[in-house]
Amino acid sequence: MSEVYGRVALIGLGLIASSMFWAMKRAGLAGEVTGYARSAETRETARRIGLCDRICDSAIEAVKDADLVVLCVPVGAMGPVAAEIAPHLKAGATISDVGSVKRHVIDAVAPHLPEGLHFVPAHPLAGTEHSGPESGFAELYDNRWCILVPVEGTDPAATAKLRALWEGMGANVDEMDADHHDLVLAVTSHAPHLIAYTMVGVADDLRRVTDSEVIKYSAAGFRDFTRIAASDPTMWRDVFLTNKEATLEILGRFTEELFALQRAIRTGDGEHLHDYFTRTRAIRRGIIEAGQDTAEPNFGREST
Numbered sequence: 291m292s293e294v295y296g297r298v299a300l301i302g303l304g305l306i307a308s309s310m311f312w313a314m315k316r317a318g319l320a321g322e323v324t325g326y327a328r329s330a331e332t333r334e335t336a337r338r339i340g341l342c343d344r345i346c347d348s349a350i351e352a353v354k355d356a357d358l359v360v361l362c363v364p365v366g367a368m369g370p371v372a373a374e375i376a377p378h379l380k381a382g383a384t385i386s387d388v389g390s391v392k393r394h395v396i397d398a399v400a401p402h403l404p405e406g407l408h409f410v411p412a413h414p415l416a417g418t419e420h421s422g423p424e425s426g427f428a429e430l431y432d433n434r435w436c437i438l439v440p441v442e443g444t445d446p447a448a449t450a451k452l453r454a455l456w457e458g459m460g461a462n463v464d465e466m467d468a469d470h471h472d473l474v475l476a477v478t479s480h481a482p483h484l485i486a487y488t489m490v491g492v493a494d495d496l497r498r499v500t501d502s503e504v505i506k507y508s509a510a511g512f513r514d515f516t517r518i519a520a521s522d523p524t525m526w527r528d529v530f531l532t533n534k535e536a537t538l539e540i541l542g543r544f545t546e547e548l549f550a551l552q553r554a555i556r557t558g559d560g561e562h563l564h565d566y567f568t569r570t571r572a573i574r575r576g577i578i579e580a581g582q583d584t585a586e587p588n589f590g591r592e593s594t
């Protein structure tokens with residue numbers, strides 16, 4: 291694959307940025323990649339493991355002459371970071387981000403950007419429960435979706451170029467309106483994470499079940515919740531603070547359905563339970579057919 295951008299700057303050097311760097315390197319998509327992270331410790335780690343071609347000690351230095359700047363910081367930090375770098379962006383550059391919430395990021399970043407820049411927000415639907423500069427790997431985006439959310443009036447050529455970058459990193463690319471993105475993600479990611487956090491929190495509170503029993507018998511289902519509930523606390527705090535309406539809407543529906551299932555259990559309505567579980571099983575089948583998960587029993591784990 292050939293070079294898409296001459297110079298790319300990654301601001302924030304965690305799971306998402308480090309995976310982007312390794313994926314860009316794998317396919318030769320960028321001439322030079324500069325990187326910046328807030329703490330000296332992360333910048334030092336990045337230098338030690340060869341993450342980015344050049345690690346800079348300020349965001350301003352990192353974005354100098356960059357053709358593409360990607361904000362890879364928690365959603366709540368996007369606005370302040372954009373305000374800091376905006377006056378130093380190269381004319382005609384593209385600025386993007388990878389935030390899990392899109393409306394808030396657009397509202398927080400766009401007002402700082404000078405005329406003549408292309409703002410193309412993005413969200414790769416890929417991740418793990420790990421974070422930090424050492425957690426990234428080149429294959430993270432392979433066959434995963436990346437959603438582009440170009441703001442009104444964006445030059446289609448700038449969007450097409452960013453699309454080429456994500457495709458080069460292995461992703462399938464779709465475009466979506468910001469509010470629709472936030473609702474879809476509330477269903478597929480944000481509400482499920484909150485439910486996992488709650489389930490793990492409940493088990494932790496249950497004094498009737500000893501800690502050792504919770505851990506020993508976790509393969510019965512609880513373990514899969516714990517993986518999600520181990521996700522980065524800062525990132526997820528920001529997701530819920532900034533995708534408030536869509537998440538509350540989905541949680542409202544979730545609560546209603548939970549009450550209906552609770553009633554079915556209380557009244558012994560086996561037909562309701564069976565019909566419900568048949569419908570949910572079909573959704574799992576659809577995810578496997580779309581190539582978004584493995585059909586292997588127990589997610590392909592060798593033992594339980």
Ligand code: NAP
Pocket residue numbers: 301302303304305306307327328329330332333362363364365367371388389390391413414415416417418420421422423522525
């Ligand atoms: P991460 O591994 O926790 O890394 C976050 C990076 O941002 C770190 O380098 C951190 O610097 C820096 N940072 C944090 N707060 C900052 C601030 N106030 N100002 C400047 N830099 C700051 O996070 P990640 O998982 O890569 O997530 C980054 C973004 O991608 C988030 O917006 C998240 O919503 C989105 N995203 C995440 C996933 C996922 O599954 N993880 C998936 C898709 C999208 P220090 O190390 O120096 O603290």
